[in-house]
Amino acid sequence: MCPEIVLHVEPGVVKDWSAFCRENPPHSIALDGYVHGPPAYDPNGPHANFDHHCGVNRLATRSTTGQVLVAILVGLLDKFSARGTTPTHVFVNDCDQDVCMAYWMLTHSDQVRNLRIEMELSQLILIEDLMDATAGAIPVDPDRSIIRKLTWAFELYDQARLSNALGQMNGDEMRCLIEETSARISRIALSQGQESELCGSYDVLGGGQGWQMIREYGQYARTKLFAKGVRAFVALQELPTGRYAYTVGRMSPFVRFPLDRIFSTLNGLEGSTADHEQWGGSDTIGGSPRRCGSRLTPREVEQAIEQIMCDRPEGPLSKTYDGPSGPSPEPHGSAGG
Structure with a gap:
């Protein structure tokens, strides 16, 4: 059974690690820039930060998606969920691809840690990890079905960014985008995903x-x-x-x-x-x-x-x-x- 995940979306909020541990409740996880600092873990909260933007060797650091994947596989939520009786609080300040994929994995942790995910979704997670870690520098084949499904999965974020709507979105609007993108990832996990043309x-x-x-x-x-x-x-x-x-x-x-x-x-x-x-x-x-x-x-x-x-x-x-x-x-x- 997956633990309860409570998503907190706070656009524009950036904290340092000490402030996050001091101000945010126990069993809190920060994703992808909410905490200004490298990946960190404090068992006393517990608190955790998954990020690859600040104070890191970018090429040697997995994306937030990659970090969360490995952490789930080696027991992250066994510590944070307190045997399922305590919710895990997830804090984000954006709704990009890395946030959406990491959030989906946290909310579907049983599938992830028991490796009950289809090969197609496994490929999507890997490609997103590589693309995000290298800022899009990895060459891809636009005609591959998995690339077109990845494009469809994150289409809502891409549209918001290109229309300049992203910078004006409030927390509720970002939350809606994250949840809708998560639903698309779930459809891919069920082999029901659609495809969109790679736009670039x-x-x-x-x-x-x-x-x-x-x-x-x-x-x-x-x-x-x-x-x-x-x-x-x-x-x-x-x-x-x-x-x-x-x-x-x-x-x-x-x-x-x-x-x-x-x-x-x-x-x-x-x-x-x-x-x-x-x-x-x-x-x-x-x-x-x-x-x-x-x-x-x-x-x-x-x-x-x-x-x-x-x-x-x-x-x-x-x-x-x-x-x-x-x-x-x-x-x-x-x-x-």
């Missing part, structure tokens, strides 16, 4: 040495960008508020595109000292503040980054590969967010 294209708006500034159309725009040999990018969206949402990324830590310097420089230009209004992320992807976006124009961002790229090379690979612990989780989920 982009316009080139600018850029510079080894990188492009783009506007994305669809979940797999970055996959196609990387396939064309572009290894670093800035993707932007205009927000209804007149501000911008930026995602800044590179294919891997081996690509010269110094995200820590870029985030630091853009924070200086942004001029805000509030934690929730900071640029930041991991060593391969990050961006502008998740909820409020950035006041910087595309031209200002382009000029700042190009100045950095023309300035001097990054330091040794070992320093870059450790990954920065930027001040905020990466913005807006993505096929690799």
Whole structure:
């Protein structure tokens, strides 16, 4: 019998690990950026954090989906459910693919830990793990049925993101999206899933040495960008508020595109000292503040980054590969967010 899972959706809320353990009830799990920090576990709560954005080596860290999968298999909910008598509280601040898949596994933990999931769903979990961990850099075949089913499973999130509705959604609206996406995953688990065409294209708006500034159309725009040999990018969206949402990324830590310097420089230009209004992320992807976006124009961002790229090379690979612990989780989920 699966334990009771209580989902708490709090858009824009970001806590550090100590505050989460202090303020959130016992038997609480944070997913994918709700806690600003690397994966953590405190048996005294118990409390747990599953995340791969901040203070981690991105390529060596599984996605939130991958972390939750392994944790369930090795007994996570035996500790958190207290033999089924105590609910497990799950806290999120977004509704992206990684959140939805991790939430589905927590609510269907008996199927997961007893490996009673169909091969098709097992493949979907693996692909989502790889896509999210690499920010969409893994090449995929758009004609494969499993890829088209993955696209259908996360279609609602993709539509919300591309329509600019995501940044305006409240907790109830995000909860509805998560539950509806979870229902689609359950249909795939029953071999009743549908298929949608893989959507991914982009316009080139600018850029510079080894990188492009783009506007994305669809979940797999970055996959196609990387396939064309572009290894670093800035993707932007205009927000209804007149501000911008930026995602800044590179294919891997081996690509010269110094995200820590870029985030630091853009924070200086942004001029805000509030934690929730900071640029930041991991060593391969990050961006502008998740909820409020950035006041910087595309031209200002382009000029700042190009100045950095023309300035001097990054330091040794070992320093870059450790990954920065930027001040905020990466913005807006993505096929690799």
